[in-house]
Amino acid sequence: MRPLLALIAFLLASPLAAAQGYPGGTVRIVVPYAAGGGTDTIARLVSQRLSELWKQAVIVENRPGANAMLGTDVVAKAKPDGLTLGLVIATQAINPSMYLKLPYRVTDFAPVTLLAEYPFILTVTPSLPARTAAEFITLAKAKPGAITFASSGVGSGPHLGVELLKQRAGIDLLHVPYKGAGPANTDLIAGHVQMFFNNLLAAGQMIQGGQLRALAVSSLKRSPALPDVPALSELLPGFAVTGWYGLVAPAQTPAAIVDKIQQDVAQVLRDDKIRANLAGDGAVPIANTPEKFRLFLASETEKWAAAIKAAGVTPQ
Secondary structure, three states, X not given: OHHHHHHXXXXXXXXXXXXXXXXXXXXXXXXXXXXXXXXXXXXXXXXXXXXXXXXXXEEEEEOOOHHHHHHHHHHHOOOOOOOEEEEEOOHHHHHHHHOOOOOOOHHHEEEEEEEEEEEOEEEEOOOOOOOOHHHHHHHHXXXXXXXXXXXXXXXXXXXXXHHHHHHHHOOOOEEEEOOOXXXXXXXXXXXXXXXXXXXXHHHHHHHHOOOOEEEEEOOOOOOOOOOOOOEHHHOOOOOOOEEEEEEEEXXXXXXXXXXXXXXXXXXXXXXXXXXXXXXXXXXXXXXXOHHHHHHHHHHHHHHHHHHHHHHOOOOO
C-alpha cells in the first residue's frame, strides 16, 4: 500500500515541481510573421520582460510563410515542455476554415493567454465624400459594388472583418487584396482603393497627418487611443470585430507550466511601460486564463467560419 501511495504522491508532485523549476532553459517565442510588424513587436516586448523576470534567455524566432501556418506548425510539433511558445493572431481561428488541409490540427495547441486586443479602424481615402460611418454606408448602398476596399490578404482579419460589416450593414463592396498593410495604405492614400480596415500601428501617423480619414473603430466600445472616433456599434448595435494577440504552447504541455506562464505574462502586462507601448498601438492588455482563452478561440473560430461561408470565400 505504501509504495502505491508514494507513487501517487510522486505523480501529483511532478507537474508542480516542473513548474517550480520552469523554465530551466532558453525559451523561444515563435512568431509566424516577418520581423518588424505588430505581432513581432509585442513578442519582443513580452520576451524582454519575461527574460528579466525568469532570469533566463527568451528569444523571438520569426518563421513567416504560408499565412502563418509555417511558424505555427513549428510550435505544434515542438516538445511540450514550455520552452517553445507561439504568438498567434486571428489567423489561428481563421485558417481552419480557409484551408482544406492544415499541417497541424487545432487540438495540437494548449491555449496560454490572450495577450491583448485592438480594434480595426475604418479608414477611407480623403477624396471619398463620406465623413462618418453612416455617410459611408449610405454611399455604399447608393453605389453597390462601386466602392473598393483593401485588405492585407484574402482571409486576413481586415478582409473578413469587412465581410462581416457588409453582411451586417447590407452593403456591397469590391475586395482588392494586397500583400500586407503597407502597399494597401499606399494605394488608399493615392485613392486607388477607397476603404481599408486599418490598425493604429500601420495608420496612426497617416490619420494624424490627414492622409487618411478615420470614420469608426470596429471594437464594441471606443478605443482609448482614438476617443473621438465613434465605434461602429454606435451605428450597428452589437457589432464588434477585433484583432488580437495570443500565446499558445504545444498540446500536452503540463497544465502547471501553462498556468505559470500565464501568471507571469499577466504580471509582465501590468508593467506601465508595456501598457503604454500597447496603448500607443491601440491595443488593450487582457492576460486572461488558459480556459478563458480556449473559450475565446472557440468563439472566434465559429465566428470566422460563419463569415467565410456567408461571404462565399472558397477554402484554398
